[in-house]
Amino acid sequence: MSRLDWNSHPGRTLQGSVRVPGDKSVSHRALMLSALADGRSHIRGFLEGEDTRATAAVLQKLGVLIETPADGERVVHGVGLHGLRGTAEALDCGNAGTGMRLLSGLLAGQAFDSTLVGDASLSKRPMRRVTEPLALMGAHIDTQDGLPPLRVHGGQGLRGIRYTLPVASAQVKSALLLAGLYAEGETEVIEPHPTRDYTERMLAAFGWPIAFEPGRARLSGRHALRATDVDVPADFSSAAFFLVAGSIVPGSELRLPAVGLNPRRIGLLQALRLMGADIRVENERESGGEPVGDLIVRYAPLHGIELPEALVPDMIDEFPALFVAASVARGRTVVRGAAELRVKESDRIATMAAGLRAIGAVIEETPDGAVIDGGVLAGGEVDSHGDHRIAMSFAVAGLVSQGSIRINDCDNVATSFPGFLELANGCGFELSRAA
């Protein structure tokens, strides 16, 4: 397959309503809990991305019947907590850290062995953060020097633990809670800073007794999950690109309907408002146990900020987009406490710094963040390093640069945001496939 590159050209003002696809975190979890439940669950608003489809394919290989009645819908015929069937085939998580880490916890509780593999990017991401605490629960998982593939040995007889996470990570927390479903006794996870609580909320919705509050979750093993329908909200992390685009292109006004507004996800909204952005929330309501609302963003001149460190976990996937906003804002933006960005789909501090410099921005990397002096972007050529969020962020930068930006290696946008190019062009982007 030939590599997909994009050209992003300076555009018109952005106008219209942009319906972004379903939430990736919620879609992964909805599949996993539905698969382990007793009965049939209907998932609506499911993200048709490569990451979440990879998780569906893994569960199908483990014997779960998953139907696709329509685009964005799945009907999962749950097999019950002990109904998965082992397979000798490798289970391919693709590009998805969430898929692999959550599945490692889920599979640690099974009676059979499994092998989890991923693509080149996922194969470089650290897995000891899950395998070490899982080992404390009695799991046995082999890694390649801390990296995938993961060989998960079944039949281990897990026991609950009380574990304080060294870094705030919803993936690690969720892996331990999923293993905890199979453990003798109580599993308690304590976080240094609260992270997204979709696993906790969804376990409760599926009828599993769980106690949780921001920064802490506790459950005991050996209950049952009851099939439940899930309405997946639109993904705030996908909306983020349009929030930045609408804020920086003069004259713009965009509406983003029915976006998930879980408090642990909307750090970028707060950061942009601190920078002077004009973003309103309308029709706030609850859908599928999650807060959702319509976001209306209007152009407003942005200024630099010292980003409050407490916001970092609440916007952990939004830094590439924030860096673009900062590079055209008036004055200096300082980001600290975000070293986790170095172990995402790419080293997001290094790839953003290299790309922004290549198009004329002024950015200084630090070990756990960056210092960005806003100014005018010239345009040029950047490399996404196969990272979906880097590619989409430079597509946004191209709207306001003097010349166009060529973005190399954009195939992975389909992992989290299929149809981004068409949706973006529909509201005023000038994004094309490069020759």
Ligand SMILES: O=C(O)C1=C[C@@H](OP(=O)(O)O)[C@@H](O)[C@H](O)C1
């Ligand atoms: O639990 C999740 O669904 C996610 C948690 C975050 O990762 P960490 O747990 O590594 O912070 C985030 O970056 C990822 O996109 C999705």
Ligand SMILES: C=C(OP(=O)(O)O)C(=O)O
């Ligand atoms: C970090 C991300 O996802 P994952 O860890 O699931 O690969 C992301 O989507 O930005």
